[in-house]
Amino acid sequence: MSKTTYRRLQYELKAIEQDGLFKRERLITSPQSGEIRVSRNGREQSIVNLCANNYLGLADHPEIIAAAKKAMDEYGFGMASVRFICGTLGLHRKLERRIAEYLEMDDAILFAAAFDANGGVFEPLLTAEDAIISDSLNHASIIDGIRLCKAKRYRFENNNMTHLEAQLEQAAAESPRTIVIATDGVFSMDGTIANIPRLRHLADRFDALLLVDDCHATGVLGPQGKGTAAHFGLQADIITGTLGKSLGGAAGGFVAAAQPVIDMLRQRSRPYLFSNALPPMLVAGAIKAIELARAGDDQRAKLRQHARHFRQGMTDVGFRLLDGEHPIIPVMLDEAQAAQDLANRLFELGIYVTGFFYPVVPRGQARIRVQMSAALKTERLNHAIAAFAQAGRELGIISAKARKTL
Numbered sequence: 001m002s003k004t005t006y007r008r009l010q011y012e013l014k015a016i017e018q019d020g021l022f023k024r025e026r027l028i029t030s031p032q033s034g035e036i037r038v039s040r041n042g043r044e045q046s047i048v049n050l051c052a053n054n055y056l057g058l059a060d061h062p063e064i065i066a067a068a069k070k071a072m073d074e075y076g077f078g079m080a081s082v083r084f085i086c087g088t089l090g091l092h093r094k095l096e097r098r099i100a101e102y103l104e105m106d107d108a109i110l111f112a113a114a115f116d117a118n119g120g121v122f123e124p125l126l127t128a129e130d131a132i133i134s135d136s137l138n139h140a141s142i143i144d145g146i147r148l149c150k151a152k153r154y155r156f157e158n159n160n161m162t163h164l165e166a167q168l169e170q171a172a173a174e175s176p177r178t179i180v181i182a183t184d185g186v187f188s189m190d191g192t193i194a195n196i197p198r199l200r201h202l203a204d205r206f207d208a209l210l211l212v213d214d215c216h217a218t219g220v221l222g223p224q225g226k227g228t229a230a231h232f233g234l235q236a237d238i239i240t241g242t243l244g245k246s247l248g249g250a251a252g253g254f255v256a257a258a259q260p261v262i263d264m265l266r267q268r269s270r271p272y273l274f275s276n277a278l279p280p281m282l283v284a285g286a287i288k289a290i291e292l293a294r295a296g297d298d299q300r301a302k303l304r305q306h307a308r309h310f311r312q313g314m315t316d317v318g319f320r321l322l323d324g325e326h327p328i329i330p331v332m333l334d335e336a337q338a339a340q341d342l343a344n345r346l347f348e349l350g351i352y353v354t355g356f357f358y359p360v361v362p363r364g365q366a367r368i369r370v371q372m373s374a375a376l377k378t379e380r381l382n383h384a385i386a387a388f389a390q391a392g393r394e395l396g397i398i399s400a401k402a403r404k405t406l
């Protein structure tokens with residue numbers, strides 16, 4: 001019986017490989033930073049890292065490491081419990097209050113990951129009498145979270161506010177109790193920023209709650225890095241976020257919102273109730289990371305400067321980028337194999353990037369998603385642009401004429 005199952009899986013894996021869609025994981029041998037060490041052909045070497053979510057460069061910050069070590073000494077390795085049984089330390093509440101204060105919300109609730117925050121945020125708040133209207137490019141975890149909830153589902157084309165308005169009208173016609181509009185603050189594959197002014201306006205007009213997943217925006221956009229809505233001087237009703245990107249890059253997620261929302265999630269959210277409390281070292285590290293992120297104007301300025309510089313350099317040598325201002329910079333290659341080949345060649349040239357293709361992005365829209373970090377140095381970025389140009393010419397992705405030297 002199981003033999004046929006294993007054979008089928010092997011056959012399906014082969015097909016994934018033949019389509020150029022097989023993902024291989026490379027091993028890195030150093031802390032996460034602007035330059036990392038990797039093992040290649042049995043030799044360790046240094047490589048420029050252009051694909052971490054380490055926007056502010058906090059992943060190896062000595063003050064965060066010290067805070068985490070101190071918490072481990074004080075509170076041990078792990079909680080061995082979910083929060084409501086015997087897994088809540090003062091530290092957990094402190095981090096929740098710091099997140100709420102940072103994002104200007106009543107309260108916040110921690111999850112093991114943002115994936116869980118999004119997976120557990122809809123079902124406790126909404127039933128079949130309610131409606132969710134979701135952006136078509138929302139993160140997989142929002143899609144899954146919505147699937148787990150009985151609310152009526154509507155989808156609008158990515159960042160298309162005319163389509164959203166039409167969907168809102170359709171939803172409102174059925175007189176739902178509650179309408180939630182769900183969007184990523186920054187769309188992770190494109191780096192585009194959600195149209196918060198229109199989203200806020202439409203949410204208010206239809207008396208809907210605006211939920212923003214700000215995983216790629218917390219620490220990056222807005223004053224003190226308060227996120228996408230703050231970037232526009234506005235506020236969302238529910239913010240979901242991660243501790244695994246700008247805020248130290250370890251792990252953990254959260255929801256920040258009005259008190260009744262957080263109180264209900266604490267009673268009913270399944271990934272919160274049925275999954276372990278975050279370990280003390282992560283919590284203490286995240287508290288320090290938020291402090292550093294809030295004070296990180298220099299890092300944010302550097303990020304913006306790096307993004308402008310890299311976009312200009314790559315456009316000059318002939319690559320096709322998606323427009324934007326976020327430190328996510330997608331280099332469009334369309335075919336999965338081209339994205340894989342370019343990433344592999346760049347790896348040989350000392351540049352670490354990853355090809356993104358189906359099912360992470362739609363078929364035919366394969367790309368290399370480059371991400372800036374405050375931990376990167378301008379001279380290393382120039383090296384990266386030159387390597388992109390060389391590899392791009394070798395592989396026939398850019399024309400040999402585009403030979404602007406750096």
Ligand SMILES: *Cc1c(COP(=O)(O)O)cnc(C)c1O
Nearest residue numbers: 113114115139188215242244253
């Ligand atoms: C990374 C990401 C997540 C998942 O975050 P984790 O904390 O790693 O689970 C969720 N939503 C978006 C938009 C993300 O970019």
